[in-house]
Amino acid sequence: MEPDASIETSSMIRVAVLPIAGIPPLLFRDYAAMLLRHHTVSLNSISSFYTEHQKSPFANQPWESGSLRFKFILGGSPPSPWEDFQSNRKILAVIGICHCPSSPDLRSVANQFAAACKSYSSSLVQRCFAFCPGDSQLEEESNKGSNLVLFPPADRQTQEFHLQTMVQDIAASLLMEFEKWVLQAESGGTIFKTPLDSQASLSSEEVIKAKKRRLGRAQKTIGDYCLLAGSPVDANAHYSTALELTRLTADFFWYAGAMEGSVCALLVDHMGQKDPVLEDEVKYRYNSVILHYRKSFIQDNAQRVSPLSFELEATLKLARFLCRRELxxxxxxxxxxxxxxxxxxxxxSDKLVVxxxxxxxxxxxxxxxxxxxxxxxxxxxxxxxxNKLAATSAMQVLAMTTKAYRVQSRASSEPASDAGQSYADGGKMHHHSIVSLFxxxxxxxxxxxxxxILLSAVRAGDPLAAWSAAARLLRSYYPLITPAGQNGLASALANAAERLPLGTRCGDPALPFVRLHSFPLHSSQIDIVKRNPAREDWWVGSAPSGPFIYTPFSKGEPTHNNKQELTWVVGEPVQVLVELANPCGFEVMVESIYLSVQSRNLDAFPVSVSLPPNSSKVITLSGIPTKDGPVSIPGCIVHCFGVITEHFFKDVDxxxxxxxxxxxxxxxxRSCGAAKLKNAHVPNISVVPPLPLLVSHIVGGDGSVMLYEGEIRDVWISLANAGTVPVQEAHISLSGKNQDCVVSVASDTLKSALPLKPGAEVTICVTLKAWQLGVMDADAAASKGVPGTSGKQVKDGSSPMLLIHYAGPTTNPGKLQMGSVPAPGRRLVIPLNICVLQGLSFVKARLLSMEIPAHIGETYTKLVKSRSDGTAQENGSERSDRFMKIDPYRGSWGLRFLELELSNPTDVVFETSVSVEIENPINKESLSDRTCAEFGDPKTRIDRDYTARVLIPLEHFKLPVLDGSFLTKGSQMDGITGGRSSSFSEKNIKAELNASIKNLISRIKVRWQSGRNSSGELDIKDAIQAALQASVMDVLLPDPLTFGFRLAKSSSNNSANLNPPKQADMQVYCASGGSIIAHDMTPMEVLVRNNTRETIKINLSVTCKDVAGENCIEGDKATVLWEGVLTGIIMEIPPLQEIRHIFSLYFLIPGEYTMSAAAVIDDANEVLRARARTNSSDEPIFCRGPPFHVRVNGTA
Amino acid sequence: MASTACFMIVSKNDIPIYEAEVGSVPKKEDAAHQHQFILHAALDIVQDMAWTTSAMFLKAIDRFNDLVVSVYVTAGHTRLMLLHDSRNDDGIKSFFQEVHELYIKTLLNPLYLPGSRITSSHFDTKVRALARKYL
Structure with missing residues (x-):
C-alpha cells in the first residue's frame, strides 16, 4: 500500500534522491526542490541525448507529444516485494546530491555514492550531482570515470538550466535502458513472482503452472515498461496480450494488474481529455480490476499476504479519479x-495509508x-x-481535524477571528450570526x-501544544469536566509550562475569563472639556448639560453620539475596570495581567491577582498613555499557568x-455569582498631548466645612498646576445647589496668577454663608441623634461646586494650521463640602408694647427730643434711659419691643447680640460704630438645649404725618385725599411704606457667635415681617391725635406759648421741677396735635384718676376740683397743628394721679376710620391719649 | 431492540441539541464518543442527500464498520440521526416519525428557543420509550 496512489502512478519512473557526503539538510532540500520541478520531461527535448543502438521496441513512441514522468523519492525507499508485479514500484534511477564545499574530497564522494547505490539493485541509471565545486575540484581529473556531475558555481538560472539538461540526459539514458530491458525480456526467460505465489520450493505442478503464466506476466511487465517509456500505444498492445493470456491461465491477480495498466495507458493516451465516455470506460474497467483483485484472494496464504491492499488501492485510485463534487x-x-x-x-501501516x-x-x-x-x-x-514519532504524527493529524471540529487553536485560525469583528462595531448582532459563532x-x-491532542502532545513531548490543548479544553468545557478532571488539566498546564522557556506566548487563552467591566470616566478633578474655538467661553456646549436626556437640537450627528468617547492625556495614568472569573474548582493564580494595546501608545501596568475557586473579581488595570493618537484595547495580556496569553474581550462577549x-x-x-453586566462597549479612546492639570485642596483640610445655619466663613482653596503645561486661562463658575451660599470668590486672584506654570500654586479665598436648613433637613438631623456629625449633607448633593474651566496654550507650537482641533481644556470641580448644622433656631417673634406714664411737668419732653433728634450731643445726653425713648407724638413713654424667641438645639453655646442700625445717612460710619457700642455689649448667652428671648426695641420709626394715602384701599379715597396730598402719588407712598417696613426690618440684625471662630447672623427677616405685619400700622403710623399735658406756669404766659418751646425754655422748666401742691389751683394745659392733613373737629374730655383708679373729678368722693370745661370741649384743629386748652385743677388730697385726655372725633373721614379700624361709618371714633402721671404733694 | 443505537438531534446550525444512547448494550464512554464521531461525520453525507429526495426519511445513508446511520430530515432542516446495527427500516421510520412529533411539541413551547438544547426530561423519557418500542 502506498500513499498518494493514482491511476497515473503506473506511468511514473521512480527516482531516489539521496543526500551524499554530509550535505546540510537545508541545502539538500533546496537542491532537491530545484530537481523536483523537472518531474515531466518531454520526449521531444531528450531526443538530442538519445541514440538508437538497435531497433526500439517502442514502435509507437510519440516523440512529438509524449513525455517521461518522474517520481522523485527523497531519501529513497526500501525495495518493495511487489516490484515484479508493478514495475513502477522499482527504483529505476538514483540521483545523489552533494555540496562540494562541505565535502572537499570528490573521490570519497564518489565512493559514498556508489555505496549508496548498492542498495538500489533495480536502478538502471545513477548520477551524483555535485554543486558549487571549487576550482581545484573542477580541475581534478579523478572524477572523469565516475557518475559525478559537477555543477560549476553560477547564478540560479544558469544552474537550473544546467540541471534541466542533466535530467534530460538521465531521461534519455533511462529510455535506452528500458529498450534494452524490454528486448531482453521478450527473448529471455525471466520468471515473475509475487509474494502471492507460493514461496515454497516449486513442485512440478507449480512449475508447469508458472511456465504457463510466464508469458502473460512478461507481456504485462513489458507493458509496464512501455508505459514508463511514455509509449501508451505500445503499452496497450502488450497489455491486451497479457489480458488474454492471464485470463486463459486464470491468473486473476496479474489480470487485474494488466487491466490497471491498460487503464493507465488509456488515460496517458488521452492526456488532458475528460469526456464521459472515457470516464465510463475507466469506471467499468476499474470495477473489473477491483473484482479481479478480490477474486485473486487465496485462502491458504491469507494469513501471510493478501491482494486486499491492491483491491483497496485500486478502489482509492478510482475514487481519486472520480473525485469530483458531482460524483x-x-x-x-x-x-x-x-x-x-x-x-x-x-x-x-497499510491501514494507516488507507x-x-x-x-x-x-x-x-x-x-x-x-x-x-x-x-x-x-x-x-x-x-x-x-513511540514519540508516532505521537508527533498523531498530534499533527489531529491538529488538521481541529478545523472541522471547531476547536482550532487561535494561532492557526487568524482569519476566522476577524469574522466576529463586526459585532464589536455594531454593538448588536443578529440572532443568526450569534448562532453562526457556535x-x-x-x-x-x-x-x-x-x-x-493533549495526550499526543504529552507523548510527543511538545509542551506548547499540550498547554494549548489543555487551555482550550479547560476554557471551553469546564462545565463538563469534573473537578478532579479540572485539577488534572491544571496540573497538565503546570507540567507543560515547566518545560517551556520563561515568557512563552500561546495563542489560546486559558483561565481566567476576562471581560471588560467599565471605563471609569475621568474624575471630576481632571475632567476634559472640548474646546469650542469660536467662543470666548469655550466650555459652553461641549459637555452635555441640561436636564434633558433627549434634546431635539443635538440630533444632528447621530454617528457621533452613539459611541461614547474617551480622552486620555499623555503622561496621566488611566484606569480600566475588568472582571475576571474563575469558574473552576481550583485556585487560579494570575501572575500578571495588563491591558493589551494594539496601538502601542500605552504603558500598561501589570497586576497580579489570585482567584479562589468559583469566584469572580473586578480589578482595575492601569496604564500611562505615551503618545497621542487613537488607542484600541482589544483585551488583556495574561500571564497565567506559566504562559503568556492574550485574552480578547470580544471572545468572552x-x-x-x-x-x-x-x-x-x-x-x-454567572456561575461565579458575578452580577449581570450590561454590555460594556469599548468607547473610542484617543490620547491627546499633555494638558495642564490643576489640583486643588482646601487649606486646613479637605473635609467638609461644618457651618451652623447662617454662619459666614472664609475658605481658602489652594490650586496647584500638577501638569507639565502652564495654565493659560481659567474661569471660575458655580454650579449645584445652594449656589447663593457662596458669597464671593476671589477669581481675580486666580486671574492675576495666570499663566500658572507647572508646579506653581495659587490660593484663592471663597466666602461662604451657610444656608438655612429646611424642615426636612432639620428633622433628619434631629432623628440622627447626633446632629451633623455624619457627612450626610455632603452626599445629598446640596453643596455647591466651584467649576474651574482652564486650558493650556491654544495651539501647540508645532502645528499652527487652521483646521487643527485646539487642545481640549479641562474642568476642575471643587465640591464645597458644606455641612450645615442646625444652629440657633427661631421659635417665634412677637410685638410687645408697653407704656410708662410720663410725669406732667412744665414742658412736653418728647416734643423737644423729637425735634432735635440726630444731633450727637442730644443723643449723648439721653444715654441713661436707653430704651425708654419717648415717642414724640404720643406724649408718653410708649415703648414697643420685638421679642424674638430663640432656641438652641445644638450642643454648643451661642451668644447673640442684637443691633438696630439707626439711620443716618450723613455720618454713617460713626453711627455704625456707635451702634455696635450701644447694642453690642449686652450679649445674650443661650446654652445648649435652652431657649432665650431677645428684645429688640422698635423706635424712631413713626412717620410724622398720618396721611390718607397710606390707607387707601379703594378709589373713593382718591376724591378725599387726592387734592390735598398732591405732592405724593398713591403708589409712591405705598411703596414708601413698604420700603420703610423693609428698611426697618433690614436694620434689625441678630448676630451670633459660638466658640472662637463661628459667627453668623440669624436670618429672621421673614419672621419679623410676619410679626410686624399685623401691627404695622400701629408701629409705623402716628395716631391721628396726640395729646400732651403740661403745667401752665401762669395764665399770663400761656397764651404766648403757642409755638413749641425753645430749648432754653425747656431747660428752665426742667430745672424748676414743676411740683404740684394740694389745695392749690393748678393751671394745666392739654395740648392736642392733629397729625393728619385735614382739619379735625373733636370733642375733648380730660379725666383724672387716683391711684386706685377711681374717677377723681366726678362722683361723691371727688378729690379734684375743677375749673373750666373738662368734658365736651369742642374744638377744631387745623391740619398738622396743635391746639392748647387751658384748664385748672385743684387737688384736694395729695397723692398720685393719672391724667388722660380723650376725644371723640366728629365727622371723621375715611382715613381716620381706617386708622381706627371702625366697622361702620356711624360709629364714633374715640381717641384716647396715653396716661400722664401727676404727683401732688401735700402742703405740710 | 437493537444492541447498539445512538440517537441524536442536530439543529440546522449543526449543533447537537439532543443525544441519547438507546442501545440495549451497556454503554461505554469511548463507544459513545465513537458513535457521536460517526454521526458527526455523516452530516456531510446528509447535507447532500437531503436535497436529492422529497422524503424526510433518508434511510441508511452512511455506515462505518458494522454501524449504520439512518437520518430523518425535518422541514426545518433539523436532523434526527440514528446510529444502529440492526436493519429494521420500518421500525426506524416509525421511531423517527414519533420523535418528530415530540420535537414539534417541544418547539411549540414558548420558552424553548429554537436551536438550543432540549433539556426536557419528559422528552427524554418519551424518546427512550419509543426506542424500546420500535428499535
Missing part, C-alpha cells in the same frame, strides 16, 4: 467500501467532517504505536479531540451572548 455519491460509496476493507487489513487516503479524498470532495473523522482514525492508529459545536467530540441564547453550556461569570 460525490459514487466516491463516497467507494471510500466507504475502502474503509470497510481497511478493517480486515493485516498490516497496520485511512489517510480516505481522509484526503473526503477532504478533496469537500466533506470536511468525514475527512476529520478518518484523520482521527489515523491519529488513533498512530497513538496505538507507542455552529457545529459538538462539545463531546470537541472534548475528545482536545483530550487526544460572544460567549456570554451564546450563553443567553442557550448555545453555550454555561456563563462563567
Amino acid at each position: 460525490a455519491k459514487e466516491v463516497v460509496e467507494l471510500l466507504t467500501a475502502a474503509a470497510d476493507g481497511a478493517t480486515s487489513l493485516i498490516d497496520a 485511512y489517510v487516503e480516505i481522509a484526503r479524498l473526503f477532504g478533496a470532495l469537500g466533506y470536511h467532517r468525514k475527512a476529520a473523522f478518518f484523520s482521527r482514525q489515523v491519529a488513533q492508529l498512530y497513538l496505538q504505536q507507542d 455552529e457545529s459545536q459538538w462539545s463531546t467530540l470537541q472534548m475528545v479531540v482536545l483530550r487526544e 460572544n460567549l456570554l451572548i451564546g450563553a443567553t441564547q442557550g448555545l453555550v453550556l454555561s456563563d462563567p461569570f
